[in-house]
Amino acid sequence: MLFVGGLSFAIALAFVLVSALGPTGSAGKEPFANLHGGLPRGLEPYSHQLQGTRGGALGNGTFEWNAETPDPAATVLAFYDQTIDRAIWDVSAVGRQSMSFTYRPNPSVRGGVRTVDIGRSTFIAVWVTDLHLPPGFPAAFPGGPRARPLGQPGSDADGYVLRWDIDGNLDSARFVEDFAEVLNDAGWDVFALTTTGPTPGLMCRSRSTPGLTCTVTTSYELDRTNSRGAVYSANGKFVATVRLDRVAGR
Amino acid sequence: MMAVRARRPQIGLSVVLAVYWVPVLVGLRWGLWAGGDPIEIAQSIGAIVQQDFLELPITTLVLAPFVLAAAVAAILALRQHAPRPREAFVADGLTLLFGLPYLLWGLYLAVAYLVFFAQCSPFRPGSCFIY
Numbered sequence: 257m258l259f260v261g262g263l264s265f266a267i268a269l270a271f272v273l274v275s276a277l278g279p280t281g282s283a284g285k286e287p288f289a290n291l292h293g294g295l296p297r298g299l300e301p302y303s304h305q306l307q308g309t310r311g312g313a314l315g316n317g318t319f320e321w322n323a324e325t326p327d328p329a330a331t332v333l334a335f336y337d338q339t340i341d342r343a344i345w346d347v348s349a350v351g352r353q354s355m356s357f358t359y360r361p362n363p364s365v366r367g368g369v370r371t372v373d374i375g376r377s378t379f380i381a382v383w384v385t386d387l388h389l390p391p392g393f394p395a396a397f398p399g400g401p402r403a404r405p406l407g408q409p410g411s412d413a414d415g416y417v418l419r420w421d422i423d424g425n426l427d428s429a430r431f432v433e434d435f436a437e438v439l440n441d442a443g444w445d446v447f448a449l450t451t452t453g454p455t456p457g458l459m460c461r462s463r464s465t466p467g468l469t470c471t472v473t474t475s476y477e478l479d480r481t482n483s484r485g486a487v488y489s490a491n492g493k494f495v496a497t498v499r500l501d502r503v504a505g506r
Numbered sequence: 507m508m509a510v511r512a513r514r515p516q517i518g519l520s521v522v523l524a525v526y527w528v529p530v531l532v533g534l535r536w537g538l539w540a541g542g543d544p545i546e547i548a549q550s551i552g553a554i555v556q557q558d559f560l561e562l563p564i565t566t567l568v569l570a571p572f573v574l575a576a577a578v579a580a581i582l583a584l585r586q587h588a589p590r591p592r593e594a595f596v597a598d599g600l601t602l603l604f605g606l607p608y609l610l611w612g613l614y615l616a617v618a619y620l621v622f623f624a625q626c627s628p629f630r631p632g633s634c635f636i637y
Contacts, residue, residue, distance in 0.1 A: 259513070259516055259520075260516050260519050260520050260523065260597070261523075263516070263517065263520035263524075264519070264520040264521070264522075264523035264524040264527055265524075265527055267520060267521060267524035267527075267569070268524040268525070268526075268527030268528050268530075268531055269527075269531060271524065271528060271566065271568065271569060272528060272531045272532060272535070
């Protein structure tokens with residue numbers, strides 16, 4: 257009996273651990289999808305919400321929780337600034353409409369609170385995503401709204417290049433608009449912003465380190481490997497390419 | 507080799523039971539990540555079992571061939587009329603009890619997916635793909 261119990265447990269444990277190493281496989285997926293309605297450790301649900309979701313994942317290594325409140329954005333952000341567990345999360349910025357933080361045990365995991373004024377109430381999105389950032393990636397650079405990493409980040413002598421799947425947003429123009437606000441709140445000046453045309457994008461510069469600049473371009477990429485499998489209206493996704501100059505940032 | 511052969515019923519049963527451990531371990535992992543207190547862990551295990559149990563043959567697809575092999579070996583052993591230890595007989599019975607529903611459910615899911623993709627070809631007009 258002990259032999260069967262121990263061996264079956266060991267097989268399952270090995271399977272889960274090996275699955276966790278792979279890029280896919282739900283058995284090993286990161287536990288950001290906290291399905292029972294709770295937020296990741298150290299983050300509170302907003303106390304004065306009209307309605308909220310139970311939280312869920314857009315994909316592997318992502319978590320998002322939404323709510324609506326009659327309180328203004330400043331009150332919401334002040335609540336999170338006061339209640340966030342700073343032993344777990346390193347708050348990098350609190351701005352007018354959003355705040356950004358980093359998961360201390362793994363700085364590759366970025367998160368944030370985003371607020372959107374929707375008339376009489378405020379929409380709240382609390383999100384956490386493992387962006388698979390390379391070591392040394394500036395902590396002050398926030399993650400984008402509903403951005404999921406695509407492939408491995410590139411780096412060269414001049415900087416870092418990240419590719420994000422931004423299909424969780426309405427379109428690439430909306431992503432660029434929202435990300436511009438997040439960047440502005442996180443201490444970056446957006447000095448070029450294009451939200452029209454087929455490839456919306458932006459350019460930004462760090463206020464604290466002016467030599468540190470970013471370029472965000474977006475495009476719609478056809479997924480040629482999945483041409484027969486998609487159930488969506490087209491076989492492709494919105495992709496953002498984020499280039500960050502790291503020379504002046506180090 | 508002889509020891510493995512002698513333990514074949516127990517090893518087969520272990521492989522079958524392993525697939526049922528998987529959602530429990532994934533839930534345990536989620537619970538530890540979400541705080542680690544017993545209530546959190548129990549809720550996480552409940553949530554993952556509720557959400558993923560029906561897709562268990564898909565999430566544990568890698569283990570499915572081993573379950574199939576264990577079930578076939580158990581069937582062959584149970585068909586033999588030679589006297590066997592009671593433990594081996596019970597282990598083979600439990601292997602079939604837990605392994606066959608898993609395999610049948612996996613077969614059903616495979617057929618369902620095949621039918622879906624056959625019906626919903628993007629190149630067939632009027633299929634369930636939206637273009």
